[in-house]
Each structure stands twice: as C-alpha cells, then as structure tokens.
Amino acid sequence: MRDADLLAQRFEEHRPHLRAVAHRMLGSDAEAEDAVQDTWLRLTRAETDGIDNLPGWLTTTVGRVCLDRLRSRTVRAEQPWDDGEPATGPTDGEPADPEREAVRTESVGRALLVVLDTLAPTERFVFVLHDMFAVSFDEIASVVDRSPAAVRQIASRARRRVQAGGQVRETDPTRQRQVVEAFLAASREGRFDDLVTLLDPHVVLRADPVAVGMGSAPQTRGAAAVAAFFNGRAQAAVPAYVDAAPGALVVVGGRTRIVLTFIVTDRIIGIEAVADPEHIASLDFVTDDLARR
Template sequence: MSDADLLARRFEENRPRLRAVAQRMLGSGAEAEDAVQDTWLRLSRADVTGIDNLAGWLTTSVGRVCLDRLRTRTTRPEQPWDTAGPEPDSTEGGPVDPEREAMLAESVGRALLVVLDTLAPTERFVFVLHDMFAVSFEEIAAVVDRTPAAVRQIASRARRRVHQDGTVGETDPARQRRVVEAFLAASREGRFDDLVSLLDPHVVMRADPVAVGLGSAAETRGSAAIAGFFNGRAQGAVPAYVDGLPGAVVQIGREARLTLSFIVTDRIIGIEVVADPAQLATLEVTSAEAQRR
C-alpha cells in the first residue's frame, strides 16, 4: 500500500468523527460534508511527517474550516431550518454509510443545534471542540489566537448560555453529574471495571505542571490507563462544578488545592486536572450541593 493510500485510509477512519464535529459546528449535513472534504484537501497538501497525532490534527483542522464558514455567514443569509424532517445526506445517490448516519442521528439533536446557533462563531467553536470533543484549551487557543485562559473563559460563557436554554441530551448537566458521581464513587471504592465502563475508550486526561509534580502525567490516554490511575483514589475529592463543568475539588480548609473537570457526552471523554494556584484562582468552583439548591 502506498503512503497516499495509507493516508486516505486513516482519513476515512476519522471521517465519522470529523463529520460529527462539522455537523455540530455548522448545523447542516451538506455543509458538514463540504467541510470534511476541505479538511481532506488540507491534509493531502500538508507535510504529514510533522503530525504526531493525526486524529487531533484532523479534529482541529475541520473545526478551523467550520469556524471560517461561520464567520462568512454574516455576509449572506442563512438557510432556514428544515422542520419537516432530518436533512438529506449530501452523498445523494451514493452508498449510505450506516456508521456515519447512526452517529449523526444520535449525536446531534435539533434542540441542541438551535441553541448552538445562538452562540457567536468563536464561542461555538470553543464549546464544540472542548466540551464535546475534549480538545485542549491550548490547541484551541492556537487557532483563535487567544491565550488558553481566555479560551477557558469563552468556554465557560458559552456553557452557561447552552445550559440556561435548558437543552437536554449530551449537554444535560444533571445526567453529566450522575456519570461523574458514579465515577468518583467507583474511584474511592476501587471498582476498576466500573471505572472503565464510565470512560470512553479514547478518553484523554490532561494535567497542569503543578499536578504533574504531584504525581499525574501531563497527558494520559485510554480508559484502562486512566481507570488504573484513579482506582482507589479520589478519597478527598468533593463533588463540585468547575466553571460549569461537573467535577470535583480537593480542599485544605476552605482553599481549593486541586480541581478535576470532566467532559461528558455518553461517557467521560476528557478530564482536566488543575493544581496551579494561579489557575485555580481564576476558576469558578461551586459545590454540587449548592448547585442543586
């Protein structure tokens, strides 16, 4: 198999995920397919020898393509929502990809897309890539030319708007909270299999330099590795919301020393560990009990 054929095969393996990103960003099946094709063109022209994480590169690239498209929408009227039924697939007349169609049907509710459409392009880009696909704030910051701290604030603002609209499904805070509470309980009780079942197979955990000094790895990938890290831990972690995300906080007295933020769709797809005092001071940490009142 030639290098070009291998690259095309790897792209096709990532196509369902890329189309899901584009669908959430653009709200249109036809536009999503166009954005995915544009991403393929970018990949085919890129120097792939410098790409360490192809899946991550593709996710960020399709997001960038979609962001450009959202920004140009201000110069032309948007297409009205089709309330009669789901949008037709853009590969009309061609073979249907069952996996892609299943992902599209289960992952993108119309109510969610309508709410996302109220966000500014940068807010939508940050929310979709981080809160739905666990792309790091550092990677997103490089695309939107902001600092990671500024991107975190954008995500928090977008998150509040989405939740205030009462959208249910993958962004439902109550369901996310239940998943996280089950994860923390399984961690404390050392139930490894339960931890694995609550984690997406491709889950990623990122820790800041201070947390790394306390024993975390800067980045850990995979459900087994992360379940192994948490197995028997989280003894001092108190359930909390961290910038609107379900999570936990470790406190000494009333001072937060470490926070865990969980990104949850069907299962946990991302975990962020923050222990840097300067960063902790910028986070809005609310106890889960207070949030329920």
Template sequence: MTAVTPGSGRGTMSDVDQLARRFEERRARLWTVAYRMLGSRTEAEDAVQDTWLRLSRADADEIDNLAGWLTTAVGRVCLDRLRSRAARPEQPWDDTGGEPEATDVDTVDPEREAVRTESVGRALLLVLDTLGPTERFVFVLHDMFAVSFDEIAGVVDRTPAAVRQIASRARRRVQQAEASPETDPARQRRVVEAFLAAAREGRFDDLVTLLDPHVVMRADAAAVRMGGTAEVRGSTVVAGFFNDRAQGAVPAYVDGAPGAVVVVGGRVRIVLSFVVTDRILAVETVADPEVLAALDLEAEVEVR
C-alpha cells in the same frame, strides 16, 4: 457521502492511499464535529472534504497526532464558514438528517460507532446557533470533543485563559437551555401562546420582552420561498419579523415541545418550533413537506 480521492498529496501513491484510508477511518467523527458546528448536513460534508484537501497538501510526516490534527482542522474550516455566513444570508438552514451511518460492517471502529449512535437534537442545534462563531467553535471542540484550550487558543488567536472564559460563557448559555427551571411544558406553552398573541396584536414591546436578547430564528428552504427569512438574530429583529403576523398560527406540540402550526385546508403548511427557557431562545420555521410529515404534531385544530 463522497469518499476522498487521493491525488495531490505528498509522498508516493501508496503513501497517499494509506493517508486516505486513515482519513476515512475518522470521517464519521469529523462529520459529527462539522455538523455540530454548522447545523447543516450539506455544509458538514463540504467541510469534511475541505479538511481532506488540507490534509492532502500537508506534510503528513510532520503530524504527530492525526486524529487531533483533523479535529482541529475541520473545526477551523467550520469557523471560517460560520464567520462568512453573514455575507450570504440567503443560504437556508439544512437540517434534513441525522448522524452518518458506518459503511463498512466488517470493521467496526469503537470511536466511530460511538459517534454514529450519538444524536444531537434539533433543540441543541438551535441553542448552539445562539452562540457566536468563536464561542461555538470553542464549546464544540472543547466540551464535546475534548480538544485542549492550548490547541484551540492557537486557532482563535487568544490566550488559553481567554479561551477558557469563552468556553465558560458558552457553557452557561447551553446549560441554561438544557437545565432551565422552566421545563414545565405547560409553562413553556403559556410563553409561546403569549408570544403568538403579541405577534397577532402587534405588541412589539411584549414580543421583545418574551424573547431572549440573543434569540436566533432560522427557516428551511421551503419556508424561505414562502416569504420567510433564512436566519435572523436578536430580540428586536425577530420581534420586528413577527410583529402584526402569525394570524394563522395555532399553538401545538411539536415532537413533544411547545410550538405552533399554520393549517390551510386542513393540512399543516408551516410548523414553528420554539426553544423556551424563561424566554424564547430560538425559533425554527419548517415548511418542507417531507420534514413536516415526519414530525409528531398535537394541535388544537384537526389536521391531516
């Protein structure tokens, strides 16, 4: 990960060097905030670098709480990126890695180490994708990083009371996915099988019924090149994408969760992962060979 390069900040060069060191001490935490906001390693790294640029142009003497300022700043950068995604739908999802590693083994920052060892599963990232930009910003900063409603309110131009309501709404959606009564893998599998059957048979209305109204479907770059769509949202849009398709998809377990695989010549070419509550909340399409090789797959057909 590229380190910051001191340059145009205020004060003497030693002041800028000191500011850069303080920033680097918090880089891992900032990257984690950005990754949970954006779901992309590449975009997270870019957002952290943008945050450094904002800090280098600010008057550091006016910042009372640098850690809090940086968390809010990187969140603001990510919020802008989320809001602009609609203008560049060709950008594929990037989920090729996990949390960053600490680079200095001689000096261990407890907060940094905690961030390093904490992981966010693919399912949670997909659930976060179902939130709108403002909901995701509020949920990540408040529920995951304890930023106050008062601080968040100034960023999203809402009252603290309104921000509290946004957080509550986002929290319910996340909790619905994490603590759904439909946690029985067999029940989830039946939902996925019903969805695949409806897709193959062109039963559009059944597809819509099986999908959450706010469902999100994302595909990696390899799947996009094979004719997929980087990101689509909403039950009618996702149902339209799958309608009369999925003829080659076979039910499977993907990392222990219900999913499907497309096998060609005995090899897995595409994997579909589903987040299932009472309905399908999210779909992930993966075709990158390196990512496929790392998945734990159990399918009804022989694969290699």
C-alpha cells in the same frame, strides 16, 4: 501500499468523526460534507511527516474550516437546518468500529443545534471542540489566537448560554453530575470495571505542570489507563461545578489542592486536572452546599 493510498485510508477511518464535528459546527449535512472534503484537501497539501497526532490535527483543522464558514455567514436565516438527526453513524454496508459507535452514541439532536446557532462563531467553535470532543484549551487557543485562559472563559460563557437555551439530554447538567458522582464513588471504592464503564474508550486525562509534579502524567489516553490512574483515589474529592461544568475539588487540610473538570456526553470523554494555585484562584466553582468560593 503507496503513501498517498495509506493517507487516504487513514483519513477515511476518521471521516465519521470529522463529519460529526462539522455537523455540530454548521448544522447542515451538506455543509458538513463540504467541510470534511476541504479538510482532506488541506491534509493532502500539508507536510504530513510533521503531524504527530493525526486525529487531533484533523479535528482542529475541520473545526478551523467550519469556523471560517461561520464567520463568512452574513445572514443566518439563509442557512437552513436539516430536518432530523445528523448522519453521524456508519452507513449501510460500512463495518462498525468503536470510534464510529462512539460518534453515533454522541449524536446531537436538532434542539441542541438550534441552541448552538445562538452562539457567536468563536463561542461555538470553542464549545463544540472542547465540551463535545475534549480538545484541549491549548490546542483551541492556537486556532483562535487567544490565550488558553481566555479560551476557558469563552467556553464557560458558551456553556452557560447553551444551558440557559434549553435542557437537552446531551448537555443536561443533572445527567452530567450523576455520571461524575458515580465516577468519584467508583474511584474511592476501587471499582475498576465501573470506572472503565463510565469512561469513553477514547477519554483523555490532561494535567497541568503542578499536577504532573504530584505524580500525574501530562496526558493519559484510553479508558483502561485513565481508570487505572483513578482506581482507589478521589478519597478527598468533593463534587462541584467548575466554571459551570461538572467537576470536583480535591480538598486537603481545608485547602483546595486540585480541581478536576469533566467533559461528559453519555460517558466521560475528557478530564482536566488543575493544581496550579494561581489557576485555581481564577476558577469559579460551586460545591454541594452552594457556597461560592
């Protein structure tokens, strides 16, 4: 198979995922398809030998395309919403695979898309890529030309606005909290199979340098690997909301040593472990007793 044919084949494998990202950014199937096609054109012009993580490159690139389109909109009323649900699942005749099934189960309803339309373009970009697709703040920061800390604040602000705009299933804090609490309980009790069930097959665990020094890998991918890392742990973890996102505090000797944040759709798709004391001090979290640090 020629290199060009192989590249096209790999792109088609990721098309449903890219279409889902674009639809959440733009709110229109037609615009989403155009953005995906634009992403393909950018891929054909790129130096592909330098792309180490093709799925990540494609996700951030389609996000960048959509961000440019959002910024170019001058009159939002001219951008009609599609009726019904976005076409993110496989079409008739397409074979089902885990990635496409995951995209289908994460389908976003029209109500959430309307809420997302109230966000500024950068807020929407950050919220969609991080909270819905677990793209790291570092990767997003390079696209919007902000620091990771600034991007985190943008995500927190967008998250609060989405939650205030309407409690829809995909972003329901109660549902997210239940999933996190179930995960922490399974972790403490060493229930490996339950951990795997609560994790998305493509879940990503990211750890900051201080957490890496405590024994974590900088990045761990896949439900089995992440479940193995947490299996039997979380003994000192206390559920909390961290910058308005579901999370947990690992408290040792009365001091918060690690802060965990979770990105949850139907299952957990992303976990971030923060152990840097200065970073922890900058976070806003609320525990069960509602006592703000």
